[in-house]
Amino acid sequence: MERLSVVVITLNEEKNIERCLRSLRWADEIVVVDSFSRDRTVELARKYADSIIEHEYDGDIPQRERGFAAASGTWLMYVDADEEVSDGLKDEILGVLTSRETRDGYEIPRKVFMFGTWVKHGGWYPDYTFRLFRRDRYRALQAEVHGGFTVDGETGRLSGLLNHYTYDSIAHYLSKMNDYTSLQISGKIGGGGGRSAGARRLILSPLSHFLRKYVSKQGYRDGFRGFLLASLGAIYTLALYSKLWEYGFRDREGRGVRPPITNPEVRRLKGL
DSSP: OOOEEEEEEESSOTTTHHHHHHTTTTSSEEEEEEOOOSSSHHHHHTTTOSEEEEOOOOOHHHHHHHHHHHOOOSEEEEOOTTEEEOHHHHHHHHHHHHOSSOOSEEEEEEEEEETTEEOOSTTOSSEEEEEEEETTTEEEEOOSSSOEEEESSOEEEOOSOEEEEOOOSHHHHHHHHHHHHHHHHHHHHHTTOOOOOOHHHHHHHHHHHHHIIIIITOGGGGHHHHHHHHHHHHHHHHHHHHHHHHHHHHHHTTOOOOOOOOOHHHHHHTTO
């Protein structure tokens, strides 16, 4: 059987880290890359991790790359601290590691829990994400908030679930929304495109998001929760394009604007 190393990056994840790492005890190696957490994250991680690397945060991709470089497995897997590998996914991955008919990488379906409940519709399930790959075939993809992966080779999909325990309250969602939209704008501006948003986009994009999530993706089947999630997504879209409009407006007036990041943890991550 080939060897699997799992990498987890952390910052103040004492609420989630034990659930995550307990679900990975079957792996050959667990590598945690911590961004100098101020809570008990590292203390709790020591119960399960084979190695812990502490490094100031400079982006998800560099942090993951440090973990991958320290890992010894021929197969690599990345898991977020607020995720949990189900027994079904564990068994399926072990099957991949023992089979001669494997692909070079696999997408894994996520079961998303928001505000304490599994979100079944609205495009939230199955939320496929590329997480398992041969170490000699993968490439990191650049992105402002989280980044991603691809492989030079053949890919497949697994059916076992990766449980994702995301926002636990509306206040949590709104706090992250402000910071994530600012990070996204920084990426768009830095990439040279999307410098401004006109009135048409400001009006139509949130409406389009709501209709896609609530009607086309059948978010209405989740009842009021589905309506709430589609509405919050529309608010996120409105905030994003409003900030883009603000940047373009001030840029035209010769007054630069830096998207504000208010969450102290996110400010620390970005070195602000």
